[in-house]
Amino acid sequence: MTHLLPLADDPAPERADAARNRQAILAAALHLVETRGVACVTMDTVASEAGVGKGTLFRRFESREGLMAAVLNESETAWQASVISGPPPLGPGAPAMERLHAFGHSRLRANLVHADLIAAAGAPGTRSVAALSFANMHVRYLLGELGVTGDLLMLATAVLAPLEMIVLEQQVNREQISLERIEAGWDDLVRRIVGC
Amino acid sequence: MTHLLPLADDPAPERADAARNRQAILAAALHLVETRGVACVTMDTVASEAGVGKGTLFRRFESREGLMAAVLNESETAWQASVISGPPPLGPGAPAMERLHAFGHSRLRANLVHADLIAAAGAPGTRSVAALSFANMHVRYLLGELGVTGDLLMLATAVLAPLEMIVLEQQVNREQISLERIEAGWDDLVRRIVGC
């Protein structure tokens, strides 16, 4: 075998025009989301802005949720990168406890900033599974570093659940709770789960 | 003043035909949800089944989410009643810790049973605010009984967050985690939050 043979690719490597269209659609969607806000972005608009037919959008991204998830993914990826290899205390280099707190605060803010996009991206499962379980995996790792014993998967879920948009939405918009109080409450939660 | 005078009613007491229609709509919706499943229930169907125009549905229930929330509310009310005045350990009479665990398990199951209806009822805020904060208030009360100190509102939120449908959905459908493990994980969480 030579280096010209395709090495363990996907069985169907994307065709050139398809790739071009995917890029065009993604760029158009991102632009429209930024300028008009998520709510005002219709599939027809994205299609015409990208200069493709509507069918193409749905073949590439499955649904509106899928497209929004793809847009969201752009910033999510950057955020993940800063968790994995950015400067401390979010990135590696700081003590695990500091990293965990930085993680929570950062995630909290990221969720609030992209609130409407996250809502439009819909239930997890539409977003890539890998992206979704990243947070859980990272928290599990940090809890391990802190010497926490028990069902770490469950504990990580418990730590992350209060940061979910649906919960934050209720607290911020409905109950008018300040960001500081939410952060403090989350810090307390972490302390109780880790400590003792 | 006599007993014939309306006592501190809403300013606009519902007209007779309006009340009749509300009942008919709710009954039709409930029936259709039970027989065909939430996903197959369209507003047109409910309207014709109830023998009213579509406009009436939307005037009474605001949106599809609102209608589904109203349907969901029927069973939620019953559940709340059993928490407030049902038999122990869920109702009053048992030690606070037992009640709390019973509460969590009961809520967990209720959420899973009505999963699709809850999803269709959409974000909180569509459902009545009272109904939504009931769980939080109850948990806060139980935590107080247990002598927990701190920001009880935040702690109650932390206790309830892992029971939210969006979290459970991920665990049950995506990660295939058993109900027992979820319950055990939640029990552990409660112990850590209360204890120490």
Next chain:
DNA sequence: GGTCGAAACGGACCGCGGTCCGCTTCTATT
């Protein structure tokens, strides 16, 4: 019972998400 304003009604209508299928474009092969 008759009158009148307000409230409720209902179905035609709209926009959007999503599908379908005949046509076009790409690329592997010779």
Next chain:
DNA sequence: AATAGAAGCGGACCGCGGTCCGTTTCGACC
């Protein structure tokens, strides 16, 4: 360069949630 057929394309079309407004019904008051 020619070819063939798979992959991609696009826009007409559909169903559903939601709105609008001319018409009907209610019930308070005379």
